[in-house]
Amino acid sequence: MSDLFPQKGHDHDRCVHSALAQAEKVCDVENARFTDMRRKVFTLIWQSHKAVTAYELLDALTADGLRVQPPTVYRALEFLTELGLVHRVESLNAYFGCDRPDCEHLGQYFICTDCGRVAEAVNEDMSNAVRKAARSVGFTIQATTVEIKGLCHDCATH
Amino acid sequence: MSDLFPQKGHDHDRCVHSALAQAEKVCDVENARFTDMRRKVFTLIWQSHKAVTAYELLDALTADGLRVQPPTVYRALEFLTELGLVHRVESLNAYFGCDRPDCEHLGQYFICTDCGRVAEAVNEDMSNAVRKAARSVGFTIQATTVEIKGLCHDCATH
DNA sequence: CAGAAAATGATATATTATAACATTTCATCA
């Protein structure tokens, strides 16, 4: 069984640093500005592997002493999602950090209903099945949402 | 290419009547009450093959002369979705009628961004790919959301 | 450095959804 969700005791600082480094690279390539506010929101999202809501981010920023209003958070989220640095979980109205922002992929998210973590799969079988199904009914794909809720291996076995 | 979205000039009354008949049957089997309000909401949803929001339904009921409040609509929607008579499109916060409420299926929805219609696929390849992907990472599925946005054949070719 | 463009601030409000308690309707069985 391959890993998808990080190990319990993993070095999360590494996740954060790697994510920041990748984000900087993507912004550089796209000639987009990784401003303070965007970096703050991005870093907050990466505080865990869970999906967080816009208002949780707002509260966290407020707790940090900033006077931030909803549009500020939503703008940062729009920027980050458009660059593929974070993804939105439609069924949760929440956001989590992408760990492969540099490669194009159909998003397929596993969401643990116990621990709340979200992990992204890049699975060709699934992508192909979606594409094949679309082709067979003459449908032209613009975007796909694949969200799978259940128990991650840790939560199922402990 | 198999049909998925109904033909332009199809006999929609037939869809509605069939849906109502199936809904009655499901309610009967489940020993659930298909009350006036639930029937009204269900029928409104079936006025088209598009997904409609709770507040659009509320407005339609109001236009019909009823004094209805949001909880009434949400309760009807909860009832209908729990019985599998209607499905919720997470990425649209909207609902559409299921045309196969009697058989268990993983929902896979094709959503046309041009005409707004939603069609449900029951595709074993996709279901299997999802299950296989889950198994390979030790994930226990509780629910899946597969929403594919794009252009239906009609809209892509006309 | 001026001017334009991008980002953020600030205010207001739209949209989606649910909590809590009151009332009505309906099935059932004594």
Next chain:
DNA sequence: TGATGAAATGTTATAATATATCATTTTCTG
């Protein structure tokens, strides 16, 4: 058949999510 309890709906209030609009600040570019 009518008392009664469960289910459904009514009613009021409010929570949670999201965006429109215009003002101000920051940053880029010439």
